Amino acid sequence: MDRAAPDPLQAIRGRIDAIDEKMHRLLIERSGVIAELIETKGTSKPGDAFRPDREADMMRRMVMRHEGRLPLVTVEHIWREIITTFTAMQAPFGIAAGPADDNLAMRDLIRFYFGFSIPVSNCSTAEEAIERVARSGKDVALVAQGAAGRWWTGLAGPAAPKIFAKLPYIEVPARPAHLPAYVIGPPLKEVPVPDVRVLALHKAPGSEAAVAAYGGRVAADAGGELLVELPVAAALDDIFGAAGAGISDLRELGGFSQPIEFKAERVA
Numbered sequence: 001m002d003r004a005a006p007d008p009l010q011a012i013r014g015r016i017d018a019i020d021e022k023m024h025r026l027l028i029e030r031s032g033v034i035a036e037l038i039e040t041k042g043t044s045k046p047g048d049a050f051r052p053d054r055e056a057d058m059m060r061r062m063v064m065r066h067e068g069r070l071p072l073v074t075v076e077h078i079w080r081e082i083i084t085t086f087t088a089m090q091a092p093f094g095i096a097a098g099p100a101d102d103n104l105a106m107r108d109l110i111r112f113y114f115g116f117s118i119p120v121s122n123c124s125t126a127e128e129a130i131e132r133v134a135r136s137g138k139d140v141a142l143v144a145q146g147a148a149g150r151w152w153t154g155l156a157g158p159a160a161p162k163i164f165a166k167l168p169y170i171e172v173p174a175r176p177a178h179l180p181a182y183v184i185g186p187p188l189k190e191v192p193v194p195d196v197r198v199l200a201l202h203k204a205p206g207s208e209a210a211v212a213a214y215g216g217r218v219a220a221d222a223g224g225e226l227l228v229e230l231p232v233a234a235a236l237d238d239i240f241g242a243a244g245a246g247i248s249d250l251r252e253l254g255g256f257s258q259p260i261e262f263k264a265e266r267v268a
Helices: 010-043 052-063 074-090 103-114 126-136 151-155 209-213 234-241
Strands: 095-097 120-122 141-144 162-167 183-186 195-204 218-223 225-231 251-256
Touching: 010 074, 052 074, 052 162, 074 103, 095 103, 095 126, 103 120, 103 141, 126 141, 126 151, 126 183, 151 251, 183 251, 209 218, 209 225
Parallel strands: 095 120, 095 141, 162 251
Antiparallel strands: 141 183, 162 183, 195 225, 195 251, 218 225
């Protein structure tokens, strides 16, 4: 008797099951490596475990190799869940969420980038969220770029919390979790050189033009001060020195890796 032809759908499902098992085993293997790391150096504070420069490099490499029909933001979300989970294994932390015009957008941003296993506390003001980071030494705050007031006052000084990332990191058309926000945490043990530095300065005639002339942008304007983002290559003396912009009391508040602007998906 002739044998029945193999069911092509069953074969495809078998391949999917094999891939799923392989991915699961690789995750288990990764967790084992993290367990070895913890055994070697012990648990640590988030300031010791967070490596925003390494995370940015991982995401850039992911974007460069991505292709096919799987949406890039789906891969980004999965990757962020993995990074957050293994970071929390080394250094447990929580999220202090500042308010936003759209609180659901803030919650979407948090869950997209930090997953569902990290505890989240809602704060009534951005200042309260930053104060929680300073007090606990292990929480991380998310502050919407459009937060009201001069919320960045608590970031000044070497021992104060600092901005170490800005979200969303990958900018694609019509992306989910699109609320622009700063990630603020305890001072990092290893402080990377950021692509973009964030500073606060007194608003003065010519200050905004000087920032724009060197490729920077004003992110917020409140209480007679500007919150500005500047390329790290821009020399502050050139911008605010002899140019006569009238700048005083310049304060470093942290920095972040330049977000990736992704124009279109590559389909094989």
